Amino acid sequence: MPNTTHNIHWRRRAKNYLALGIITSAALIVTIPLFLILGTVVQHGLSGLNLAFFTQTPKPVGEPGGGMSNAIVGSLMILGLASLIGVPLGIGAGIYLAEYGRNRYGNLVRFTADVLNGVPSIVIGITAYALVVAVQGHFSGFAGSIALGIMMIPIVSRTTEEVLLLVPQSIREAALGLGISRWRTILSVILPSARAGVVTGVMLAFARIAGETAPLLFTALGNQFWTVKMNQPMPALPLQIFAYAISAFEDWHRQAWTGALVLISMIMLATVAFRFATSRGIKETS
Amino acid sequence: MPAFHQNKVSDTAPSEPPSETPSVAISSSAGENHTYALSSVVKQKFRTGHRGYADATFRWLAITCGLAILAIVGLILFELITQSHLSLQKFGFKFLAKSIWDPNADDFGALPFIYGTLVSSFLGLLIAVPLSVGTALFLTEICPRRIRAVLSLCVELLAAIPSVIYGLWGIFVLVPFLRQHLEPFLQNYFQWTGLFNGPKIGFGMLAAGIIIAIMILPIISSISREVIVAVPRQQREAALAMGATKWEMLRMAVLRNARPGIFGAIILGLGRAFGETMAVTMVIGNRPEIARSLFAPGDTLASSIANQFNEATTPLYQHALVEMGLVLFVLTLLVNALAGLLVWSITRGQPARGLA
Numbered sequence: 221m222p223n224t225t226h227n228i229h230w231r232r233r234a235k236n237y238l239a240l241g242i243i244t245s246a247a248l249i250v251t252i253p254l255f256l257i258l259g260t261v262v263q264h265g266l267s268g269l270n271l272a273f274f275t276q277t278p279k280p281v282g283e284p285g286g287g288m289s290n291a292i293v294g295s296l297m298i299l300g301l302a303s304l305i306g307v308p309l310g311i312g313a314g315i316y317l318a319e320y321g322r323n324r325y326g327n328l329v330r331f332t333a334d335v336l337n338g339v340p341s342i343v344i345g346i347t348a349y350a351l352v353v354a355v356q357g358h359f360s361g362f363a364g365s366i367a368l369g370i371m372m373i374p375i376v377s378r379t380t381e382e383v384l385l386l387v388p389q390s391i392r393e394a395a396l397g398l399g400i401s402r403w404r405t406i407l408s409v410i411l412p413s414a415r416a417g418v419v420t421g422v423m424l425a426f427a428r429i430a431g432e433t434a435p436l437l438f439t440a441l442g443n444q445f446w447t448v449k450m451n452q453p454m455p456a457l458p459l460q461i462f463a464y465a466i467s468a469f470e471d472w473h474r475q476a477w478t479g480a481l482v483l484i485s486m487i488m489l490a491t492v493a494f495r496f497a498t499s500r501g502i503k504e505t506s
Numbered sequence: 507m508p509a510f511h512q513n514k515v516s517d518t519a520p521s522e523p524p525s526e527t528p529s530v531a532i533s534s535s536a537g538e539n540h541t542y543a544l545s546s547v548v549k550q551k552f553r554t555g556h557r558g559y560a561d562a563t564f565r566w567l568a569i570t571c572g573l574a575i576l577a578i579v580g581l582i583l584f585e586l587i588t589q590s591h592l593s594l595q596k597f598g599f600k601f602l603a604k605s606i607w608d609p610n611a612d613d614f615g616a617l618p619f620i621y622g623t624l625v626s627s628f629l630g631l632l633i634a635v636p637l638s639v640g641t642a643l644f645l646t647e648i649c650p651r652r653i654r655a656v657l658s659l660c661v662e663l664l665a666a667i668p669s670v671i672y673g674l675w676g677i678f679v680l681v682p683f684l685r686q687h688l689e690p691f692l693q694n695y696f697q698w699t700g701l702f703n704g705p706k707i708g709f710g711m712l713a714a715g716i717i718i719a720i721m722i723l724p725i726i727s728s729i730s731r732e733v734i735v736a737v738p739r740q741q742r743e744a745a746l747a748m749g750a751t752k753w754e755m756l757r758m759a760v761l762r763n764a765r766p767g768i769f770g771a772i773i774l775g776l777g778r779a780f781g782e783t784m785a786v787t788m789v790i791g792n793r794p795e796i797a798r799s800l801f802a803p804g805d806t807l808a809s810s811i812a813n814q815f816n817e818a819t820t821p822l823y824q825h826a827l828v829e830m831g832l833v834l835f836v837l838t839l840l841v842n843a844l845a846g847l848l849v850w851s852i853t854r855g856q857p858a859r860g861l862a
Contacts, residue, residue, distance in 0.1 A: 239753035246640025312571025329572040338842035340781025350585040403564030431668020434783040491666045
């Protein structure tokens with residue numbers, strides 16, 4: 221505002237600049253930890269990044285080398301099954317909220333979804349433990365998938381609801397006007413036109429659970445061997461990073477950093493893809 | 507009409523006699539009358555026998571998915587209570603007030619953990635709130651358009667880093683830094699406060715507070731941003747027209763109007779802070795003690811569960827840990843409900859994006 225800065229008392233003007241300076245520096249300070257953390261992860265992680273990391277299983281204590289192939293595969297399997305649980309339920313609940321839930325019952329579900337979103341992941345881990353591990357009598361990757369799947373549901377459902385509501389009412393009316401039944405309208409007209417948004421919701425949820433460790437601690441448990449049996453204790457990348465980070469061995473610390481680099485790259489890719497897809501999704505739907 | 511009649515293009519219930527539909531349409535809520543009537547006329551004409559059933563089935567499928575969310579939250583509460591009943595029965599409310607944690611004697615009290623959770627979370631808030639509200643103000647009010655996208659991406663990426671990686675960074679970068687630089691500095695100049703006494707080991711409440719602060723920055727700033735954007739433009743223009751400087755405008759027009767919402771964002775951040783597990787467990791030192799000094803190791807509800815659950819040998823030990831999970835659940839429930847209410851009071855029901 222060039223015209224307002226003329227006749228202002230110097231004290232007000234000084235205060236103005238001081239406050240704006242503080243606000244700006246706050247924003248700059250916030251970016252520091254990001255670069256610090258990413259920088260350290262890349263710096264420490266690159267040194268251990270080699271083919272063996274992706275193809276070998278962990279070596280016993282004291283033996284250098286080895287990799288985390290089992291943990292990477294375990295993570296992918298647990299995440300895959302979690303998505304199979306969380307995505308359909310989440311999208312279904314999102315459809316309910318957007319299409320049938322503009323009322324008191326819908327508000328209850330909406331509120332509960334927000335509650336579920338706020339439940340600490342470790343508490344969800346306890347629940348999965350009680351539901352699966354305690355009943356079966358042994359840890360399993362399956363239990364881990366259930367915990368992570370539950371965590372996906374509220375994120376997917378709220379994003380789905382949001383983007384379905386962005387679809388113009390006239391499209392709904394046009395479809396119904398053509399004599400298409402309501403369920404076909406939702407599945408073949410509304411859902412596809414909101415597809416980009418729904419996909420990004422799924423990506424967001426996936427990125428959120430991909431790094432989760434707490435719910436896996438006493439469900440999937442983790443191990444050092446190659447396994448693809450979902451009904452047995454399963455290794456996972458975050459678990460492996462945690463176990464190696466708190467160990468006392470230099471070589472394991474190095475591997476933990478490499479694991480962190482791999483994990484973070486996976487998640488960052490998903491997040492950037494999410495950003496890309498949202499910016500496109502908004503253009504398509506509005 | 508079914509209970510779901512508020513829907514704009516409401517489905518006609520299959521059982522409804524076709525001849526009545528147009529009149530129902532006219533008497534339904536204002537605004538959509540003609541479209542509603544049109545679609546129901548079409549429906550009448552083209553309705554085939556099985557379509558009603560297909561629609562009903564689909565609706566119930568969707569409702570089932572919605573109900574699943576209710577069921578899951580109910581199940582979580584149910585499991586937390588049944589899996590902790592031994593401890594609930596034995597200790598009652600004293601569990602919350604006792605500071606003994608002795609697995610060998612089967613004697614448990616959660617006070618040190620509750621204390622650790624509260625102190626580390628509030629310490630995190632103390633650091634995070636000025637920074638994140640400042641960031642939100644900068645991004646919405648000051649920032650040039652070109653920088654805005656990059657900066658908000660940075661903040662979002664901060665939210666995408668997994669907890670365990672924060673912990674890894676905490677152990678190998680933050681803790682040594684605290685031990686060698688920050689803690690000696692604080693002890694030299696602020697020892698009189700009594701908050702910075704004792705050996706400088708790096709692991710402890712201070713490290714946990716800093717890690718929590720970094721982790722809750724993104725959620726507070728993104729929700730504050732939403733709330734600030736929701737403040738009507740006229741408020742700003744009015745303040746500027748009265749001759750306010752930019753800061754005066756921000757303070758009087760923006761912050762004052764957005765205050766309840768920003769408060770909600772902070773509370774929501776607090777809820778996140780309560781539940782932070784992995785990073786905290788890796789840097790807090792894991793000792794259930796109540797100490798005034800922020801250098802002293804402590805423990806939180808979430809981190810102790812993560813640490814001890816697999817080692818819980820006796821049933822009572824495990825039930826005590828699950829009861830801590832119950833305490834944590836109730837704490838976050840209260841905090842989130844309060845926050846939701848506050849954010850809602852500003853944005854009026856538009857779903858808060860930052861929640862996801």
